[in-house]
Amino acid sequence: QKEVEQDPGPLSVPEGAIVSLNCTYSNSAFQYFMWYRQYSRKGPELLMYTYSSGNKEDGRFTAQVDKSSKYISLFIRDSQPSDSATYLCAMISGGYQKVTFGTGTKLQVIP
Amino acid sequence: KAGVTQTPRYLIKTRGQQVTLSCSPISGHRSVSWYQQTPGQGLQFLFEYFSETQRNKGNFPGRFSGRQFSNSRSEMNVSTLELGDSALYLCASSLATGTLNEQFFGPGTRLTVL
Numbered sequence: 001q002k003e004v005e006q007d008p009g010p011l012s013v014p015e016g017a018i019v020s021l022n023c024t025y026s027n028s029a030f031q032y033f034m035w036y037r038q039y040s041r042k043g044p045e046l047l048m049y050t051y052s053s054g055n056k057e058d059g060r061f062t063a064q065v066d067k068s069s070k071y072i073s074l075f076i077r078d079s080q081p082s083d084s085a086t087y088l089c090a091m092i093s094g095g096y097q098k099v100t101f102g103t104g105t106k107l108q109v110i111p
Numbered sequence: 112k113a114g115v116t117q118t119p120r121y122l123i124k125t126r127g128q129q130v131t132l133s134c135s136p137i138s139g140h141r142s143v144s145w146y147q148q149t150p151g152q153g154l155q156f157l158f159e160y161f162s163e164t165q166r167n168k169g170n171f172p173g174r175f176s177g178r179q180f181s182n183s184r185s186e187m188n189v190s191t192l193e194l195g196d197s198a199l200y201l202c203a204s205s206l207a208t209g210t211l212n213e214q215f216f217g218p219g220t221r222l223t224v225l
Contacts, residue, residue: 043115043201043216043218043219044201046213046214049213098169099144099214100156103150103152104154
């Protein structure tokens, strides 16, 4: 079993929709949670990170962590075609030494 | 400020050959990490270098090796290539190791093994 599971999609939504991207994990040592966005032919770029259970907002993006259920989510409000990309969840244990990524969810926002 | 650069961007090799990939981190960044990205496995951590020393290593065979130079540039080498080594190899740099520093990724080197 992988330490981090992520639905690969693809996910196709109309412009303006609310998008929910999810990951589950099995390693209780994970303390820091991140979401990366990867456009085609580019490397991943960090969108958000958080380390506590609860919600964190940044513009149209909200990251949610539920440590008791070992479940994290990224919500995108008012989705735009420019949001079309692969979204990767990532986690680090307390030693900051190694980042474990999910396999990524490919999102397409249709105008 | 220039981003992380990786060369070459594309590479085609045959089984049994070896390959060297290069990564130049963002100026001032001393930590360089390497990842392998495939559709089935996603991003998998290969190793991290800081101040010319390998600090962490993922679960890859010894055919995968790397090094870091005094100017923080890093190279990754894969010997005796196998078909399964076909992947996007990503390099990421950050300011330091041992702390929650944001990693900045390069565009990757697409390796195809025939």
